[in-house]
Amino acid sequence: MASDNGEWSYADADEEILTRIAWYYYNDGLTQNEIGERLNMSRIKVSRLLESGRRSGIIQVRINSRYQGCLSLEQEIKDRYDLLEAYVVPQLPNEDPSDRLGQAAAQFLMQRLQHGDLLAVGWGATVSNTIQRLGHLANERKIGLVSLTGGVGTYVDGMRTANWGSSVHLVPAPLVVRDPEVARNLSMEPAVANLLDMALNASYQLVGIGELSANSTVVRSGYVNPDEVEPLRRKGAVGDILCQFYDEKGQVLDLPLHDRVIGVKIATLSRAEKVVAAAGGLHKVQAIHAALRGKFVGILITDETTAAGLLEIKD
Numbered sequence: 477m478a479s480d481n482g483e484w485s486y487a488d489a490d491e492e493i494l495t496r497i498a499w500y501y502y503n504d505g506l507t508q509n510e511i512g513e514r515l516n517m518s519r520i521k522v523s524r525l526l527e528s529g530r531r532s533g534i535i536q537v538r539i540n541s542r543y544q545g546c547l548s549l550e551q552e553i554k555d556r557y558d559l560l561e562a563y564v565v566p567q568l569p570n571e572d573p574s575d576r577l578g579q580a581a582a583q584f585l586m587q588r589l590q591h592g593d594l595l596a597v598g599w600g601a602t603v604s605n606t607i608q609r610l611g612h613l614a615n616e617r618k619i620g621l622v623s624l625t626g627g628v629g630t631y632v633d634g635m636r637t638a639n640w641g642s643s644v645h646l647v648p649a650p651l652v653v654r655d656p657e658v659a660r661n662l663s664m665e666p667a668v669a670n671l672l673d674m675a676l677n678a679s680y681q682l683v684g685i686g687e688l689s690a691n692s693t694v695v696r697s698g699y700v701n702p703d704e705v706e707p708l709r710r711k712g713a714v715g716d717i718l719c720q721f722y723d724e725k726g727q728v729l730d731l732p733l734h735d736r737v738i739g740v741k742i743a744t745l746s747r748a749e750k751v752v753a754a755a756g757g758l759h760k761v762q763a764i765h766a767a768l769r770g771k772f773v774g775i776l777i778t779d780e781t782t783a784a785g786l787l788e789i790k791d
Contacts, residue, residue, distance in 0.1 A: 491534065493515065493525070494525050494528070494529050494534060494535075495534070496515070497511055497515070497522055497525055497526060497529075498526065498529055498534075498535050500514065501522075501526060502535075502537070508522045508523055508526075543566065546564040546565060546566060546780050546783075547564075549562075549564045549780055549783040549784065549787070550562040550563065550564045550783075552783075552787055553776060553778075553783055553786060553787070556786075556787065557768040557769070557776070559768070559773075559774055559775060559776060560749070560750065560774040560775050561774075561775045561776075562775070562776050562777075562778075562783075563580060563584050563775070563776070563777045563778075564777075564778055564779065564780055564783045565577070565580045565777075565778075565779050565780070566779070566780055567779045567780050567781040573602075573756050573757045573779070574600075574601035574602040574605055575605050576756075576779065577602050577605075577754045577755065577756050577777060577778065577779065578601075578602050578603075578604070578605025578606040578608070578609065578754065579605070579606075579609060580754065580777050580779075581602065581603075581605075581606040581682065581752065581754040581777050582605075582606045582609035582610050584752070584775075584777055585606070585610060585613075585680065585682070585752070586610070586613050588680070589613065589617060589619050589679065589680065590617065590679075591617045591618060591619075592617070592618055592619070592620075593617070593619050593620070593678075593679035593680070594619070594620040594621075594622060594674070594677075594678040594679050595610075595614075595619055595620070595621055595622070595678060595679065595680055595681075595682065596621075596622045596623070596624050596674075596675035596676070596678035596680070596681040596682070596740075596748075597621065597622075597623060597624060597631070597681075597682045597683075598623075598624045598625060598681075598682065598683035598684055598717070598718050599623075599624075599625060599627060599630040599631060599651070599684070599718075600630075600684035600686065600693045601684070601693065602684045602754045602755065603682055603683065603684050603754065604630075604631075606682060606754060607621070607631075607635060607638050607640070608638045609638070610638060610640075611635075611638030611639045611640045614638070614640050615639075615640070620643040620644070620645065621635070621640060621643070621644045621645065622644075622645040622646075622671060622674050622675045622678060623645070623646045623647050623671070623675065623739075624647075624672075624675045624681060624683065624718055624739055624740045625647060625651050625718050625719065625737070625738060625739025625740065626647045626648075626649035626650050626651045626652075626662075626668070626738035626739060627647075627649075627650060627651030627652075627738075628646050628647075628648070630651065630697070631646055645671050645674065646671075647668055647671050647672065647738065647739065648667055648668065649662045649663075649665075649668055649738045650738065651699065651719060651737065651738060651739065652699050652719065652733070652736050652737055652738070653736050653738065654736065655736070656732070656735035656736055659735060659736050659737065659738055660735075662738055663738055668738065672739065672740050675740055676740060676744065676745075676747060676748050677748070678748070679750065680750045680751075680752055681745065681748050681750065681751045681752065682752045682753075682754065683717050683718060683745075683751065683752070683753050683754075683772075683773065684717070684753070684754060684755055685715055685716075685717055685753050685755035685760060685763050685764050685767050686715055686716045686717070686760075686763065687714075687715055687757075687759050687760045687762070687763040688705060688708055688709060688713050688714060688715060688716070688721070688763070689705065689759065690702050690705055692716075694716055694719055699719055699733075700733070708721060708731075711729060711731070712724065712729060713729055713731075714762050714763050714766050715760070715762070715763025715764070715766055715767060716763075717742045717745075717753075717767060717772055717773075718737070718739050718740060718742055719733075719737050719739070720734050720737060720741065720742045721733075721734075722742070722766055722767065722770055722772075723766065724762065724765075724766050724769075725766065725769060725770070726766045726767060726768070726769035726770020726771065726772070727770065728741075728742060728743050728770075742770075742772050745772050745773070746771050746772065749774065750774060750775060751772065751773040751774050751775065752773065752774075752775040752776075752777060753767060753772075753773040753775070753776050753777065754777040754778075755776075755777075755778060755782075756778040756779040756781070756782040757782060758781060758782065758785055760782065761782060761785040761786055761789070762789075764776070764778065764782065764786060765786055765789050768786075
């Protein structure tokens with residue numbers, strides 16, 4: 477850019493250097509050290525000029541990928557709900573959401589679980605799909621598994637498919653019992669209490685989020701009768717985690733059912749730093765929104781359609 481009187485200026489020289497640096501960095505793939513050596517300047521100065529160029533608009537990076545929108549949504553979701561992380565994947569039509577998100581959750585955990593880590597898991601289709609994909613990694617890195625609730629049968633299929641050979645710890649109790657007193661006594665048994673404490677202190681906790689409908693997992697699994705769905709709605713329930721229901725503000729409801737559930741209480745999940753929720757679908761947007769408001773989870777894995785739906789909700 478020439479000066480007003482048509483002569484070359486120092487500003488032109490600065491812009492020329494910045495343009496050359498950007499070309500070397502983004503087009504030729506040179507490192508900042510290599511650029512500094514070529515232009516006889518420090519790496520720090522190269523870095524500062526690149527940052528200045530991005531801020532001024534001289535440098536604009538365009539990403540031609542279907543993941544571009546997902547990355548933008550991730551940042552918006554993180555900011556809105558004050559999350560530790562958000563992981564948003566493209567929506568694929570005609571694909572089972574639980575399978576797609578199970579794959580995404582497995583990929584997320586593969587990148588973060590280290591040798592000897594312990595993974596605590598809830599139950600449901602998405603969590604089961606995740607477990608099935610983690611068996612090889614678990615055996616390679618000796619990653620242990622612990623359940624967040626009772627209900628051994630809800631975990632077995634996923635682990636059998638995964639051939640999970642490392643240490644596995646399943647709470648030796650049903651998920652739901654008939655008598656609250658039985659639930660209290662079982663929960664205090666060392667064999668149960670120690671595992672629930674272990675689950676809360678695991679490296680990561682993976683849970684699903686259920687909506688309240690006749691087709692939800694808790695209903696199809698028989699833990700909630702279809703006739704109970706509407707009464708639960710009238711009491712304010714919008715979703716559940718680990719078979720425990722909460723309202724639109726993310727507050728756990730005072731329900732007799734909760735006294736019969738054997739597992740980690742979702743009100744205490746906030747004590748665990750890295751609780752991961754894998755959930756998606758427009759029918760679950762309200763349930764996910766409320767769960768994030770309640771701070772039950774710190775990391776969300778979802779798809780772009782669900783993420784967009786979350787951002788449309790007005791508090």
